[in-house]
Amino acid sequence: MIPPLIVLAVLIGGWELICQAGWVDPLLLPAPSAVATSLWEDRAILGPDLAVTTQEVVFGLLAALVLGIVLAVAMHLVPMLDRALRPLVVGSQAVPIPVLAPLIVFALGFGLAPKIVVVALICFFPVVVNVADGLRDVDPDARRVLNALGTSRWQRLRFLEAPSALPAGFTGLRIAAAVAVIGAVLAETAGSTAGLGHLIITANAQLASARVFAATALLVFEAVALYVLFSALERRVVSWSPRTVS
Amino acid sequence: MVAEVEALSGPLRVGTGVSVSGVRKAYGDVVALDGVDLRVAAGELVAVVGPSGCGKSTLLSLVCGLEPADAGTVEAPAAALMPQRDGLLPWLSALDNAALALRVAGASKAAAREAAHAHFVRFGLEGFEKARPATLSGGMRQRVAFLRTLLAGRPLLCLDEPFGALDALTRTQAQTWLAEALAREPRTVLLVTHDVEEAVLLADRVVLLSQRPGRVVSVLDVPLARPRARTEQAVVELRERALAALGVAE
Known part of the structure; x- marks a missing residue:
C-alpha cells in the first residue's frame, strides 16, 4: 500500500x-x-454524475460477466462453436467504440441502456478469452483421474474445469474493470445527459480545466477501486492459488 | 446413502482380472507399445517395470479405457487411476479430495466425507482433513491420492509411478503403507514403476518392458511372503535378476 502512495x-x-x-x-x-x-467545491455536480457513471460501469460489467461466462462455457463444450465464434469475439474488440457508440445511442436513446451495451461490449472480450482458456488449461493428471472414473461432461465441468478457470476468470474481470470506465465515458460522449463523461464535455466547453481533471481523477479512482475490490474478492474466493497466498 | 457408500468401498471387490493381448499403440510415428501381452489375475498385484519412455503410462491409459489400442485387445474391469503427480484438486480439502470419486459416483457431500473420513486415521491423515493439498507433504499427498483411488470402489487399481516424485525415505514409508492398505482392502493392482526394488517388494509378479517401443522382455514371479524387507536375500536376488533382464549390469 505504501509504495504506490509514494509514487x-x-x-x-x-x-x-x-x-x-x-x-x-x-x-x-x-x-x-x-x-x-x-473536487471539493464542485462536489454537488460531480457526485450525481459519478453515481450515474458508476451505475453504467457496474451494470455493464455484470452484463459482460454473465454473457462472457455463458459464451466461454458454450465455446468450451462445443469446439465447433469455439472455432466459429473466436474470430468474431476477437473482432468485437477491434471495433472502434467511438464509431459504434453513436449508432448504439441512436438505436437505444440517451438513457442507461446504450451505456450498458457499450461497457459490456468492451469488457466482454477479456472475460470470454480468460474464462475459455481457464476452462481448457486444467491439470492433465486430474483430468486423467476423472476420465478414468467415467465422469460425465457435466461432472468434469463442475468438479474440474470450472474451479480451474476461476483464477483466469478473475484476471479477466480485473482487466475488464479497468476498461469498463473507458467504455462508460465513450458511451456518454456519444450522447448523454449525465455522467462524468458528459460532465467532461460540458466542462471542456466552459474551459473549466480543473473540473475536467477532477472528473478524470474520479474515473481513475473508480477503475482502481474496482480493481482492488475484485482483487480482494479473488483472494477470498480463489484462496488456493499461489498468486493469492501472500 | 451412507450404506450405499460403504458398499462401494467394501472389501474384496477384486473383480475379474486384466487381459492384454498383442497390444500396439503409436502416437504419430512414435510407437509406444508393440505386441504387449499381459495378464493380471483377480486379486493379484502385477508391477510393470521399464526404462523411461517405454510406454508404461500408455499401457495404464489403455487398461483404464482412456484411449483405444491401435491393435490387439484389452479386457479389464472398471479401474481407478492414480497418476504420477497426485492429480489432487488444489481447491478441495484433503477430505474432499479423498471423497472425490464418491461424489462423482453420486454420493452427497456429507456421506462422501463420512466414508472418506473413516480411513483418515489408518492413513495417518487425521487432523489434516481440512488442509489443502498445497500445505501437505509429498507423502501425505500421495496417501490422499491413493485413498481417493481406493474409495472409487473399483475392482482394479492402476497406479502410475505413484511414488516416483517422493524422496527415498518417504518412498520407503509409502511402500509400507501401500502394502498394508492392500492387505486390508484387497484389489487387483497394476503398478507401473521404474524402480525395480519397489516392484519386487510389492508385486506378485514383475513384468519387464524394453526400451521404446515397449515389449515384454521377461516376467518374474515373486513367490515371497509379505511383508518383505529390501535386505532379504531373495528380494536382493530377484532385483538383480530383473536388472540383468533389463540389460542393466550392477
Whole structure:
C-alpha cells in the first residue's frame, strides 16, 4: 500500500511544482491543488454524475460477466462453436467504440441502456478469452483421474474445469474493470445527459480545466477501486492459488 | 446413502482380472507399445517395470479405457487411476479430495466425507482433513491420492509411478503403507514403476518392458511372503535378476 502512495505523492508534487513555477498554462494543465479545490467545491455536480457513471460501469460489467461466462462455457463444450465464434469475439474488440457508440445511442436513446451495451461490449472480450482458456488449461493428471472414473461432461465441468478457470476468470474481470470506465465515458460522449463523461464535455466547453481533471481523477479512482475490490474478492474466493497466498 | 457408500468401498471387490493381448499403440510415428501381452489375475498385484519412455503410462491409459489400442485387445474391469503427480484438486480439502470419486459416483457431500473420513486415521491423515493439498507433504499427498483411488470402489487399481516424485525415505514409508492398505482392502493392482526394488517388494509378479517401443522382455514371479524387507536375500536376488533382464549390469 505504501509504495504506490509514494509514487503518487512524487508525481503530484512534481506536477504541482511545475504549475506553481508557471511553466504551463493552467488552462491546459491545472495544478493538483486546483483540481483538489474543484473536487471539493464542485462536489454537488460531480457526485450525481459519478453515481450515474458508476451505475453504467457496474451494470455493464455484470452484463459482460454473465454473457462472457455463458459464451466461454458454450465455446468450451462445443469446439465447433469455439472455432466459429473466436474470430468474431476477437473482432468485437477491434471495433472502434467511438464509431459504434453513436449508432448504439441512436438505436437505444440517451438513457442507461446504450451505456450498458457499450461497457459490456468492451469488457466482454477479456472475460470470454480468460474464462475459455481457464476452462481448457486444467491439470492433465486430474483430468486423467476423472476420465478414468467415467465422469460425465457435466461432472468434469463442475468438479474440474470450472474451479480451474476461476483464477483466469478473475484476471479477466480485473482487466475488464479497468476498461469498463473507458467504455462508460465513450458511451456518454456519444450522447448523454449525465455522467462524468458528459460532465467532461460540458466542462471542456466552459474551459473549466480543473473540473475536467477532477472528473478524470474520479474515473481513475473508480477503475482502481474496482480493481482492488475484485482483487480482494479473488483472494477470498480463489484462496488456493499461489498468486493469492501472500 | 451412507450404506450405499460403504458398499462401494467394501472389501474384496477384486473383480475379474486384466487381459492384454498383442497390444500396439503409436502416437504419430512414435510407437509406444508393440505386441504387449499381459495378464493380471483377480486379486493379484502385477508391477510393470521399464526404462523411461517405454510406454508404461500408455499401457495404464489403455487398461483404464482412456484411449483405444491401435491393435490387439484389452479386457479389464472398471479401474481407478492414480497418476504420477497426485492429480489432487488444489481447491478441495484433503477430505474432499479423498471423497472425490464418491461424489462423482453420486454420493452427497456429507456421506462422501463420512466414508472418506473413516480411513483418515489408518492413513495417518487425521487432523489434516481440512488442509489443502498445497500445505501437505509429498507423502501425505500421495496417501490422499491413493485413498481417493481406493474409495472409487473399483475392482482394479492402476497406479502410475505413484511414488516416483517422493524422496527415498518417504518412498520407503509409502511402500509400507501401500502394502498394508492392500492387505486390508484387497484389489487387483497394476503398478507401473521404474524402480525395480519397489516392484519386487510389492508385486506378485514383475513384468519387464524394453526400451521404446515397449515389449515384454521377461516376467518374474515373486513367490515371497509379505511383508518383505529390501535386505532379504531373495528380494536382493530377484532385483538383480530383473536388472540383468533389463540389460542393466550392477
